[in-house]
Amino acid sequence: MQERETPDRRKQVAEAAARSFATFGYKGTTMDQVAKLAQVGKGTIYTFYANKEELFDEIMTGLIRDLRAVADETVDPKLPFADNLMNVLHRVLDFRDRHSLAVKLSQEVRDIGTPMAKEGLETLEKAIISYIARHVKEAADKGEIRPCPPELTAYMMLxxxxALTAEGRHLHEPLGKDEVxxxxxxxxxxxxxxx
Amino acid sequence: MQERETPDRRKQVAEAAARSFATFGYKGTTMDQVAKLAQVGKGTIYTFYANKEELFDEIMTGLIRDLRAVADETVDPKLPFADNLMNVLHRVLDFRDRHSLAVKLSQEVRDIGTPMAKEGLETLEKAIISYIARHVKEAADKGEIRPCPPELTAYMMLxxxxALTAEGRHLHEPLGKDEVxxxxxxxxxxxxxxx
DNA sequence: CGACTGACCAAAATAACAATTCGGTCAGTC
DNA sequence: GACTGACCGAATTGTTATTTTGGTCAGTCG
Structure with missing residues (x-):
């Protein structure tokens, strides 16, 4: 669909922004930076996104979409709930690069408390919880696990x-994937x- | 032991400090304040405590000691592990005032990241975890629960x-004591x- | 004496202000 | 008309003046 002569500006911008947010955090990425990275004039960015916040939202939405896709293609309805849960965790744990944006953002929140980063992280958390909650509910309805409030259960799982991965590195050495x-x-x- | 005419300066100071730290946090508490609250000259504080940090440590140590005492007098070796765990949680949940220092400190860490408050909270966490871990180990040795690494288990429990009490008020309404x-x-x- | 006080000091925190950076615009180019 | 980058004001950062605060100690009182 796309000729070599007409590069997809929007895609260039989105990819540059994704890299920059993951590397420098929300506050650390400037629109000039993104423009330069995307090899695009700064004004061009604003033909696709109204402002920095909207650009960031788009990247976050993409992350959520990708994670959901990975999870969806991993889940096998014929397998027991616990097995699916383990398999999804397995794949998510492998996906270090996908994590890097979330990792960078939570670091930014901890260090300087950027409100937008906090907001983005909360959106991500909500998405993950509601995704897990749906599967918990199904499993509970099918009688595969004990009945329980899905949202709270998903929250506890997260x-x-x-606790086993990101946090608590003070206490225990980082656990290996299999240990987790x-x-x-x-x-x-x-x-x-x-x- | 103590006459009415010779008030216990040390105790006055300690109590004033405890109140102040719980109300205004570490940074928000000034030595002048403590002196005034304790109805004592500022210099007097320094006859008992080398500096603000040491005063704070004493208060934190007191908190830990009190918590441990509450836990100890609640635990009944004849009861099963899970029951004791529930009973201790029950009593700790009731102790809102004891919590207020910890609550204020974690709020301070979140809002302005005072290093001393962070440190104090970490000490408290360590103490709680090692306390729980001891009981987990005993329970595991007695075969009351499945074998597991005590420290990690205690950490997960905390x-x-x-997650059920302090955090996650965004997600679920604060749970009642019995629900927790x-x-x-x-x-x-x-x-x-x-x- | 010696427990206790509060004026005092240096260092750290805060406020006030100047210099710079950055999100967003738009006249102009290709 | 898609795209650019010099330009603008708001916001951030760096700097200096002012205030607050942890800690001391000469002096008071019992």
Whole structure:
């Protein structure tokens, strides 16, 4: 659809912005930067996006869409809930690059508390939780797991996942991928009680 | 032991400091303030404490000691692990005033990132985790719960507790005390798997 | 004496102001 | 008419003046 002679400006801008946000954070990326990275005049950016905030939203939306796609193509409706959960975690854990934007943003929130970064992260969190919640609800309806409030359960799952990976590096050494999976299954699915 | 005519300066100072730290945070508390609150000359404070940091440490240590005492007197070795865990949570949840210092400090860390407040909170977290970890280890040794790394387990427990109480007020309405207990038992002890 | 005080000091925090950067515009080019 | 980049004012950052605060100690009082 796209000739070599007519480069897709919008795509150039979006990709440059994605790289820049992931590398320098929200505050750290300037529109001049994005323009230069995209090899585009600054004004061109504003023909596609009303302002920096809208550009950022588009990138975040893309991230959410990509994550959802990865999850969707990993989930196999024929498999048990716990297996799907593990498989999705597995793939998400592998996707270091996809994470880098989220990692950079949460670092930015911690260090300088940029409101937009915080907002973006909250949007991402909401999206993840509602995605998980949907699957939790289905699993509960099918009787694959015990009945439980889906949103709260999804929230707890996310918190456990983060506790095992991102946070708590003070306490335990960063766990390997397999350890994370094993521990997550242990604490979240199986529980501490004797079986 | 203490006559009415010879008020216990040290105690006056400690109590004034505890109130002030809980009300205004670490940074918000000035030594002049503490002196005035304690009805004591500022110099007097320094006959007991080398500096503001040491005064703060004493208050934090006191908090930890009190929490531990509450926990200890609640734990009944004859009861099962899960019951003791629930009972301690129950009492700690009631102790809103004891919490207020910790609440104020974490708020301070979030808003202005005072290093001392951060440090104090970390000390508190470490103390709580090591306390829980000891009991987890005992329970595991006695075969009351499944074998697991005590420190990591304690860490996960604390994170779940916080997710159900302090954090995540964006997502779910603040849970009532009984709901917190029920949910904690559900997610932490029993697990999502069918029994 | 010695417990206690509060005026005092240097250092750190804050406010006030100047210099720079950055998001956003638009006249002009190709 | 798609695209550019010099340009503008608002916002951020750097700098200096002012105030606040942790900590000291000569002096008071019992």
């Amino acid at each position: 918190k456990m996942y983060l 999976l094993e521990r997550f299954r242990f604490y979240c699915i199986e529980g501490l009680a004797l079986r | 994170k779940m507790y916080l 207990l029920e949910r904690f038992r559900f997610y932490c002890i029993e697990g999502l798997a069918l029994r």
